[in-house]
Amino acid sequence: MTTATLPASTKPSRPVRWTFPKAASAVGAVILAVIWLIPLLWALDTSLKPEPETTRAPITWLPEAPTADAYRSVIDQGDLIRWFFNSTIVSVLVTTLTLVVSVLAAYGFSRTKFPGRKVLFGLIIAGILVPPQVLIVPLFQEMTGLGLVDTYWGMVLPQVVAPVMVFVLKKFFDGISRDYEDAARVDGASRWRIVWSVMVPMSRPILVAVGIFTFIGAWNNFLWPFIVTTDPSMMTIPVGLANVQGSYGLRYAQIMASAVLGGLPLLIVYALFQRHVVRGVGDAGIKG
Amino acid sequence: MAVETPPRVTPGTPPTAAKAGTEQPWKERWGGLFFVAPFLLLFVLFMLWPIVSGLWNSFFNTSLAGVKHEFLGLQNWRDLFGDPAVWSSLKNTLVFTAMSTPPLVIIALVMALLANRKGLLGWLLRFSYFAPFVLPATVVTLIWVWIYQPGFGLVNGLLTAGGFAEIDWLNTENRAMLAVVITTVWWTVGFNFLLYLAALQGIPAQVYEAAAIDGANGRQQLFRITLPLLSRTTGLIVVLQLVASLKIFDQIYLMTTGGPNHATRPIIMYIYETGFTSYRIGYASAISYLFFAIIVIVAVAQFKLFSGRGEAE
Known part of the structure; x- marks a missing residue:
């Protein structure tokens, strides 16, 4: 004592x-x-x-x-639900494709050897430096040529090219011991099988983080969908809401109701996945 | 031990090596390319090709419809250096970057230091600080245009209630940029906050325990341990923030459309207007390349700075 x-x-x-x-x-x-x-x-x-x-x-x-009058009139005008639907389709497509394509590429660069591998990886890493904003003019011309203006694919495909995701995932795969896939290979698994049943389950946390950030980025992307859509029925929430101020005039309750409805989905997603988001930024940001 | 390891390795390797050697040398040599191919295809189509065609266009007098296609040589590039709108919009971008980067780094650090705690309070703090980041630019600007509204907006309501004169934030030349910066800080500081938070949580608790045993007080721990250990993270955040701020477009386009009197028009908005309002594709491409060069210079300079610092450590 x-x-x-x-x-x-x-x-x-x-x-x-x-x-x-x-x-x-x-x-x-x-x-x-x-x-x-x-x-x-x-x-x-x-x-x-x-x-x-x-x-x-x-x-x-x-x-x-x-x-709730403001909400009622905003929803009755109809477009918001359509934009919500478009945003969902675009964001889900962007997220799924980005994950699939980036996981495959990251595996290829991390685990396989083929001529020119290093040069290609260097080229893709250099792509991290390219701000999407500098591509808007030639990209729009290209989309016009391909007939993809005012389509979901026109909005989705350029957003799937995310060199930084390939880089982050490749670094993560590099850190996974080869013992696991050697064991799977002895059991007769093909490399294709190894990607989906060894690498993917082992990198779940980083994939969740990449997925959440890709989804937020796609849902909130303004500039590209704004440029590639002219038809109001094809617009995503951020693009559609940009016209709201003009069309509602000075009805602030309605403008704020549409802002609340436009922001709510991701606030809910974030509240549910906060732990993953916080950890994901650490994993991807600090180590990447 | 030394005897046991080799046998474990050898049975695994010969079968695969033999299989590859005899059955499918082609597949073994080029098979990896198939994994990379889907990404590569999209990369070539939607990044490499626009980069190349943009550069190509910058030597032509191309309109958006692509009808006129007259070779100009370096004319667009010469025009660019004599165009005051290029330099004033570039200046606006730099002013925005200079105004927004310090608060976006410092407030993020303060937030991380404050919110690095467990339990419900920690969760609520993290939620509040990061929540604006998940909102679309349009939602953010709708809210802030309303907040800055003269007459009955929140800011001016508070100003007049406090006996101050009202400010028409978004329509006054030397206030509009400040208003955009405030909105941007509110919106995006959460990302830097999370980067700092992750770094803080990575500092082992023993470091502080050892310091406490040596009699270091809270302030000494902050300035002698925490902040020095965060210097690498700070470097990273500054780079990311500089590049992000240089890309400013969304908020300004939505809040002021570059006004009043082009006082807030950033370089990307000038590219947008040149390409999509004036339909001067070739010229817009040339300006895009000028901007691209600036981003690359900043990134490379920072990279040099980083690798230099890495060696010093």
């Missing part, structure tokens, strides 16, 4: 105690979080107000009588 109390009085005790710096950092963290949430809450708040209340001069905080 006496020996235990002596060091405890000279040094700060080990178990968590709310010292001033600790409390201050928690309070600071919460204040920052509130600041970051306010724009989202303000959008939600506005969307629940009756239209006249949104443009009242001294701003009001909570709606006097919350109403």
Whole structure:
């Protein structure tokens, strides 16, 4: 007892105690979080107000009588559901194809040998430097030539070319011991089988991370779908919503209702997969 | 031990080697290419080909319909250097990059230090800081245009309530860029925050325990241990952020359409306007290449910086 109390009085005790710096950092963290949430809450708040209340001069905080009118009229106008449908198709296609094509390429570069392999890999790595934005003009010409303007494939295919994903996956595959596939090969598995039943299951966390980020990127991509679609019925949510401000005029409750509906799907996805997202950024970002 | 390992290896290798040698030498030599082929095909079609055709176009007087196809030689390139719109939009891009990068790095670091805790509070903090990042640019700009709205927007509502004069953020020349930067920081800081958070969680707890035993207080631990250990991550984040900021287009196009009076028009928007509004494909391609060159220079310079630092460590 006496020996235990002596060091405890000279040094700060080990178990968590709310010292001033600790409390201050928690309070600071919460204040920052509130600041970051306010724009989202303000959008939600506005969307629940009756239209006249949104443009009242001294701003009001909570709606006097919350109403879902704005949501009803936004959904009744119909386009939002169509855009949601388009976004889903495009994002699912982009994510699936990116994963399949990148996994195969990463395996090829990590585990097989063929003439010119190093040169090709170098070329693809150089592709990481190419900002998609510099390609919009020639790419649009190409899509016009291929007849892919205003089609899902026109939106999807250029987004599937993600050299950085090949790079990240190849590095990950390099770290997987060859013992597993040697064992599978002894059992008679082909290389094709090895990819799907050895490499893919062993790299699940990184594939989930790559998948989630590809999906978010595809869902939110603005510039390319904006350029390659002119028909409103083919637009994705980000592109379709760009025209909302003009068509709704100054009806802010409706504009905010469409913003909330447009942002909600990914907020839900993120809330569900937060653990994977946080870890995935670490895996892909720090090591890659 | 030394006797046991070789036999385990040898039975595995001869069969495959023999099989490859006798039955399918072609497949063994070129088979790997099949795995790479699907990606390669898309890479050639949708990255390599546009790069090459863009460069080709930059020597021609090509319109979007591709009707006029008159060889100009270096005319587009000469025009580019004499075009004030190229330089002013490039300046806007650089101004945006210079204004947005420091807060996007510093606030991300502060957030990571604050949110590196377990339990429900940690989860809520991580959610709040990163949530805006998952929103589409359009949703973000719809919300912020409304927030900046004169008369009854949130910011001006607070300003007038506090007795300050109202600011027409998006229509005032020296305020519009600031407004876009604030929106961008709110929207994208979450990504850098997660990079910092991952790096923080990678620092072994023993390092801090050892420091605490040596009597280092919280501030000393922060400045002598945490921040130095994060310097590599900071380098990475700065590179990624510089390149990302140079690509600015979405927010500006959606919030100000480059206005007022082209005061916020970035270089990519000028490329877009040249190509898709003025239909000058050849000229737009030449400007694209100028921009591309800048991105490559930044990336290579940073890479040099990194590898130099790697050797020093």
